[in-house]
Amino acid sequence: MASVSIRDVADRVGVSAATVSLVLNGKDKNGRVSEALAEKIRNEANAMNYKPNSLARALRSGRSETIGLIVADISNPFFAQLAFYIQEHAEKYNYSVIITNTNESTEKMEKMIAILNSRKVDGFLIVPTENGENLINKLVADKIPIVLLDRYFPEKNVSYVAVNNYKSSKEATNLLLNLHCKRIAHIYYKTSLLHMQARKDGYIAAMTKKNLFDPSLIKEVNYQTMYNDIQKAILELVSHEQKIDGIFFASNTISIMGLNVLKDMHIEVPKDIKVVCFDKSEAFELSNSSIPYIQQPVSEMGERAVDLLIRQINDKKAPLIFEELQANLMF
């Protein structure tokens, strides 16, 4: 590689490395370095194809200009897109992003935090796992800049960017109610995470208001055995003496699997059962009828989170911010 160092440039021009650093970083204000000399340094650096070594800079300055991103499931298109927008936006601040994945495992989240810490990221953007609260609290205690994404914890000691889960879920349920559904089921995945609870609560509120709420309409599935659980849940729901006429799926993955199950059971959507989904999937576009869904503002979520994090990095006293973005019902 034989890469050119700042000293090489300095030697060539006949000044100290410090002067070169000052000029190239635009810190030669107050006429500290004459414009003629500065110009000469810049030209020589260009001619020699000098590229700063980020590692050395980071080690010395204590700033790596790197963000550590930890998502719960990168194979989920929602998180993949989120990662994409985060990276695009971070680039505008000259920040790089190291993306890591936990597969919803708190153990892996701990490992990823350790790796990113050893790489001296300036801050964290995290979609936390269930039970990940202690790990987050540890980062907070160490005064490490951090913004949570999509999910959050009851103890509001960390900034977050999420969507209005409660309100949008209520709207989604109301959509089915307005289509004259009476027995609307809700399938969500078992977790203590609040965003999922809020979705369920929104559903319950809408159903209760119409006096149609029945606890047996709610089915919980496990993340690890989701497909089988959904299959079992739907089977129970349709074989009940009072058949269901609608389903509100609480997430992207649940929706896709749920629609597959319905197809396998030869249940037609929306003829036999009407459906509404939380989050979009390219799959919907191709199904024989268009399916209503709650659209999350994913680019906005990523961008806002980056903005908040950069602000925290630059100002350790930046206030906590809890941001709920509007998700829209599309149909």
Next chain:
Amino acid sequence: MASVSIRDVADRVGVSAATVSLVLNGKDKNGRVSEALAEKIRNEANAMNYKPNSLARALRSGRSETIGLIVADISNPFFAQLAFYIQEHAEKYNYSVIITNTNESTEKMEKMIAILNSRKVDGFLIVPTENGENLINKLVADKIPIVLLDRYFPEKNVSYVAVNNYKSSKEATNLLLNLHCKRIAHIYYKTSLLHMQARKDGYIAAMTKKNLFDPSLIKEVNYQTMYNDIQKAILELVSHEQKIDGIFFASNTISIMGLNVLKDMHIEVPKDIKVVCFDKSEAFELSNSSIPYIQQPVSEMGERAVDLLIRQINDKKAPLIFEELQANLMF
């Protein structure tokens, strides 16, 4: 943060930082450090919660234990998955991955290479853009370890991992021929990249063998205006006096858009037109009929590429390897 440095540990134990480094990196062979002392050092490091600073290590050792990954379109699920498997596998070598995206722009690819170089990645995994050959050659000239993914260039001076595009495309076309299709169209996107050419050539070979080849059946679309181009192409194909009865879509994205266009035109698959796709989409599962597709071994591709790259990093004289993995026709 007040993080613990190697010197803090050394001071506490009463030895030099060098000795601590030796012990913790397992380089105290030949009884260089007595087992008792080594044990004491390890215990103290644990007790003090010492975590090495990767930046300092990388700066000194010249190895960042980081891979730079450059993909052409992270919003494409194929590449998103590829990135995921690469990361999972790299972790086994204690390597981190910085994922970047080019949106098929060579200009952006140049920028990403510069960023990753300044971060001193040990090697590159690249899904190159069209016209990206010069940039690749520059890396090769600088003896930087590099493995191409999915795509490759005529001048075989870089290792790559790809799939057998020609053979699997031929098989896909044969599938439609065996279903008694006579006028099978092929929609691919305009590029000089060889992987796409190979897919077209496989299609042509299969059609020619049955004396059914007609150049007007091949439609080229542009990456930037893909949806409109596909719409126009299909309109032309179906309004031709000899109507088509089959389509082979050359990529993931083309397939999804193509199926949407067919749906909008009220053309039923497979009743009116039979279809086969290169690459899978969750969308297929939900369409009213299951759609045959060529399944790429994405996890294997990611893992093999990481293996090859690590080998190059560890041995600058490692031979070039051109690997074609088997893609399977699923129906």
Next chain:
DNA sequence: CTGAAAGCGCTTACAG
């Protein structure tokens, strides 16, 4: 106002 020196946290080549 400006240059030379110190030092970020490591690892490794080199004296003793």
Next chain:
DNA sequence: CTGAAAGCGCTTACAG
């Protein structure tokens, strides 16, 4: 065989 010193490439606090 083993310890202390040099140095990776930068930036910044500190003398002059």
